[in-house]
Amino acid sequence: MKIVTVVGARPQFIKAAAMSRVLRRAHTEVLVHTGQHYDPQMSDVFFRELHIPKPAYDLGISGGTHAEMTARMLTAIEAVLLREAPDALLVYGDTNSTLAAALAAVKLHIPILHVEAGNRLGTMANPEEINRILTDHMATLLFACVPSAMASLTREGLGERACWVGDPMLDAFRFYRAKAGDQPQRTLPGLDGQEIAMPSRFFYLTCHREENTRDDAVLAQILLAMEGQDAPTLYPVHPRNREAALRLRDSLRLTKVKLLSPLGYLQSVALVAAAQRIVTDSGGVQREAFFAGVPCVTVFDHAVWPETMVGNCNVLASADAADIAGKLTLTPTWPTTDNPFGDGHACEKVVARLDQGIPSV
Numbered sequence: 001m002k003i004v005t006v007v008g009a010r011p012q013f014i015k016a017a018a019m020s021r022v023l024r025r026a027h028t029e030v031l032v033h034t035g036q037h038y039d040p041q042m043s044d045v046f047f048r049e050l051h052i053p054k055p056a057y058d059l060g061i062s063g064g065t066h067a068e069m070t071a072r073m074l075t076a077i078e079a080v081l082l083r084e085a086p087d088a089l090l091v092y093g094d095t096n097s098t099l100a101a102a103l104a105a106v107k108l109h110i111p112i113l114h115v116e117a118g119n120r121l122g123t124m125a126n127p128e129e130i131n132r133i134l135t136d137h138m139a140t141l142l143f144a145c146v147p148s149a150m151a152s153l154t155r156e157g158l159g160e161r162a163c164w165v166g167d168p169m170l171d172a173f174r175f176y177r178a179k180a181g182d183q184p185q186r187t188l189p190g191l192d193g194q195e196i197a198m199p200s201r202f203f204y205l206t207c208h209r210e211e212n213t214r215d216d217a218v219l220a221q222i223l224l225a226m227e228g229q230d231a232p233t234l235y236p237v238h239p240r241n242r243e244a245a246l247r248l249r250d251s252l253r254l255t256k257v258k259l260l261s262p263l264g265y266l267q268s269v270a271l272v273a274a275a276q277r278i279v280t281d282s283g284g285v286q287r288e289a290f291f292a293g294v295p296c297v298t299v300f301d302h303a304v305w306p307e308t309m310v311g312n313c314n315v316l317a318s319a320d321a322a323d324i325a326g327k328l329t330l331t332p333t334w335p336t337t338d339n340p341f342g343d344g345h346a347c348e349k350v351v352a353r354l355d356q357g358i359p360s361v
Contacts, residue, residue: 005090008097010284012097031057035060035061036069036095088140089102092114095131099135114141116149118148118153119305143346145341163349166345180269188258190258191242191246203234204279207238207281208240213238227256236260237260246259295312295313297317307340312330312333313334315330
């Protein structure tokens with residue numbers, strides 16, 4: 001079976017690393033990189049260190065409004081699908097790359113396989129929510145990571161197309177954490193070019209969502225919450241936030257918040273596992289914190305992964321220094337039941353379902 005896989009952003013690279021390793025044992029995969037994450041520190045490093053196969057197509061599409069980006073991707077992906085004539089298209093998650101690929105495939109009557117289907121925030125104000133809903137309703141087979149996603153798909157009348165396989169992120173986390181080891185490296189690359197010594201105790205911060213970074217006053221609240229902790233905070237800065245982070249470091253006279261250049265996945269996994277606590281607005285990092293058994297505070301208005309939000313293992317906070325600081329003091333109670341994200345073999349389960357055949361469209 002020939003399958004075209006479309007990726008474009010950091011979380012998708014991680015899932016593709018796990019899935020391609022299994023999928024290519026029995027099937028032909030044509031990997032397409034849209035270019036949505038184009039910075040070498042957000043893209044190239046992941047392909048290199050995770051040994052992701054080199055994309056057959058690198059479309060180089062990034063920037064512009066949501067409509068402009070999606071439209072250019074739609075045209076380019078359609079050309080790839082016409083040339084390759086695959087048996088199916090495989091997409092991950094909720095990016096513009098995912099929506100554009102699904103739109104191109106459904107118009108060409110190519111079956112769509114959506115991995116990480118069914119997640120819902122409950123608000124159409126979030127652009128990724130729109131991408132998720134539209135992709136799910138176009139897809140032929142829906143692979144859910146968690147039980148709550150299966151429940152959402154069933155409510156929307158998509159239950160017959162869906163199955164719960166677990167989370168490929170858990171597959172990747174376990175595989176690459178073993179490679180990364182339990183201890184992060186001794187120094188880390190500072191954002192201003194200087195090496196930063198690894199502290200013995202630290203908090204880990206990731207912050208990239210537009211609502212948390214577009215306004216200096218909002219980002220300042222998050223940074224001040226971390227500055228007030230009893231150990232340093234390691235903060236790898238997204239390329240688009242670089243100038244704001246450096247500006248706020250100087251204006252707020254931050255000494256405990258250590259600004260880092262973007263990190264590869266192996267370094268990030270090691271830091272997640274070794275951190276005292278994690279503050280993030282990333283759906284992927286909050287899952288990794290849960291996998292590692294590290295308490296997490298998520299600076300966001302909606303529960304992206306409700307399965308992590310049990311026993312104060314992961315709690316929501318507003319972008320307010322006092323709220324974040326208060327949430328960091330909560331004591332978690334870790335669940336003793338089966339992992340809602342599966343058993344670490346989600347990719348094998350996806351491929352096993354494909355081996356049974358894909359319904360025609």
